[in-house]
Structures are given as C-alpha cells and as structure tokens.
Amino acid sequence: ATMEPIVSELWLLNRSIEKAEGDAMDLTHASALRNSNMTIQAGTIEDAAGSDVIVFTASVSPTRADWKRSDLAAGNKPLLEHWLPALAESSPNAVLIMVSNPVDVMTYAAIQITGFPPERVIGTGTLLDSIRYRASLSHELEIHSDDIRAYILGEHGDDQFAAHSVAMTGGEKFFPSETSRRLFRETVNVGYEVYNRKGYTNYGIALATMSIVDSIVYDLRHTMPVSVLVDGFLGVDDVCLSLPTVIGRSGVTRILHPPLSEEEAAAFRHCAAKVRETIETMASE
Numbered sequence: 001a002t003m004e005p006i007v008s009e010l011w012l013l014n015r016s017i018e019k020a021e022g023d024a025m026d027l028t029h030a031s032a033l034r035n036s037n038m039t040i041q042a043g044t045i046e047d048a049a050g051s052d053v054i055v056f057t058a059s060v061s062p063t064r065a066d067w068k069r070s071d072l073a074a075g076n077k078p079l080l081e082h083w084l085p086a087l088a089e090s091s092p093n094a095v096l097i098m099v100s101n102p103v104d105v106m107t108y109a110a111i112q113i114t115g116f117p118p119e120r121v122i123g124t125g126t127l128l129d130s131i132r133y134r135a136s137l138s139h140e141l142e143i144h145s146d147d148i149r150a151y152i153l154g155e156h157g158d159d160q161f162a163a164h165s166v167a168m169t170g171g172e173k174f175f176p177s178e179t180s181r182r183l184f185r186e187t188v189n190v191g192y193e194v195y196n197r198k199g200y201t202n203y204g205i206a207l208a209t210m211s212i213v214d215s216i217v218y219d220l221r222h223t224m225p226v227s228v229l230v231d232g233f234l235g236v237d238d239v240c241l242s243l244p245t246v247i248g249r250s251g252v253t254r255i256l257h258p259p260l261s262e263e264e265a266a267a268f269r270h271c272a273a274k275v276r277e278t279i280e281t282m283a284s285e
Ligand SMILES: NC(=O)c1ccc[n+]([C@@H]2O[C@H](COP(=O)([O-])OP(=O)(O)OC[C@H]3O[C@@H](n4cnc5c(N)ncnc54)[C@H](O)[C@@H]3O)[C@@H](O)[C@H]2O)c1
Pocket: 014, 015, 016, 019, 057, 058, 059, 060, 061, 072, 079, 098, 099, 100, 101, 102, 103, 124, 125, 128, 156, 200, 201, 202, 205
C-alpha cells in the first residue's frame, strides 16, 4: 500500500537505519511497477524536515502471549517522548497520524508532547475495526462495503462498540440484528486472531492509514471513525476516542456527533473512563 503514489517523497525513519534502508529499497523496487515517480528513502529527522504528514508506528513488542493493547502504553510513551519533539520541531506544520498502540492513549500523549493543535493529530482509532466490521457485513448482506454506513466507535480496544442505532445501508436501518451483533462480537477479537496466527497485522492497517493520508493530501473531506481529542460530546472531554471525523488538508475539519442510543452513549462514556485511567496510570509511572 505504501507504494501508491499519493505523496512525492516518502522518508522511512527507524532506530535501525539498515531496516529502514532495506524497506526503502524493497518499496522502491515494488513502486517501479506502479505509475509513480515518488522517491522512497531511509533517513533522519532532519532529512524529513518540512513533511506535510507524519505517520508514527514505532513500538515496543508485547511481552506475553495473552497481551492487550493497553500493555504497550508504558513502553511506548518513552518512544513518543524520544521522537516526537524533534519531529514536531522539524515539521511544525505536519498532520500527525498515530498508529502505535494503545492508539487512543498515544494520540492523547502525542498532542501533549508536540503541542500541535488537536486538529492536526489523528489516531487510526477504530477505522480498522470499522473496516473489518463492514467487510463481514458486506459478505453477509452481499452489498459492497462502501455502501454500508456502519461505525465502530469508542476505544480501539476491548470496549469498543458498534453504533447500531445510526447504521444504515441505502437508507434502510436494518441494524441491529442477531447477525450484526454476532459479526460485531467477532470483529472485536479478530485483530488478536490475526496476530495469533502471523505475529502481527499489516495489510489492513496499512490501507486504513493510506486512506487517512489520501483524505489529507487531496483534501477529500472523507468521514472516518478515527481517534481525536473529544470536544465535549456526551459530556466527554480531555481524552482521545473515535468519533466519525471529517478529514481534509488541515487534518480534522469537523467532528460529527451522531445521535447515539442510551446504551451506546453509556459505552462511549465507559471507553472514556477506561482510556483516561490508562493515561493517568502512564503519567504516574
Ligand atoms: N492502530 C491500529 O489499528 C494498529 C494496527 C496494527 C498495529 N498497530 C500498532 O502499531 C505498532 C507497530 O506494529 P508493528 O506490527 O509494525 O510492530 P513491529 O514490532 O513490527 O514494528 C515496530 C517498529 O518500531 C521500531 N522501534 C522500536 N523501538 C524503537 C525506538 N526506540 N525508536 C525507533 N523505532 C523503534 C522497530 O525497529 C520496528 O521497526 C504497534 O504498537 C501495534 O500494536 C496498530
């Protein structure tokens, strides 16, 4: 996915320059097959100065088999503290996309560390979960997933919820059903299912991140469920969670406020409390 020519210059940064160089070479070979004159190079923060978009994916690895995304918080905060101040200083106008987990907590930390306006810090949040959910609904309903408006919102973690009450296809509100509830339960765990089989997940998240970059670069104003600093919706603020968000050249151009059911609103507030708890534990460590 990285070789789609939507940017003119791509810089890969890693603590291991060899790893970044290897990836840059491999991607350059692959991009020779695309209609692209994008340059792909390994380099330093200085090389990448003046970037329009930064995608942050550096991460520690899980240390136990039954890991949860929130386990990575304590290990990943120092990575953000190490890299983000210099990245923010050398690319002060960039839109920052956070991928590293726990992504909602990392998005909040990134806003604090960079001092960027919250509109320019976006976590991939429940975008991947929503894409996975729409893919299984699409299979079940035999309708293209683009035409299924169904969001998973809240945290990118075990307490995410499907916003059934605002889901529709072609104007029909046929969610929730037994099927949609079952497919949602499967979606919540499917990331771990992929991880348990291959040791990581990459294709889905890469394409999801590309769709955010695309909407920024071409100012497309697509609405996507991504992690943003919540603006008081349902009484929640000072935490990052996923809400349907319009994304354009300047980053977040608008956060939408869907009329959630009582049950969904309670699930959203529960996610807020849970993510705040991790933020506070991390701050005290
Ligand atoms: N938000 C999502 O939907 C989603 C989906 C998939 C993966 N993820 C998360 O993305 C992150 C990356 O996943 P991955 O599978 O690519 O992991 P990975 O272990 O393959 O890659 C992590 C990278 O970070 C680098 N790194 C480690 N410590 C570093 C440091 N101190 N400085 C610079 N670089 C450092 C490593 O060299 C490696 O290249 C993880 O936190 C993972 O949980 C999020």
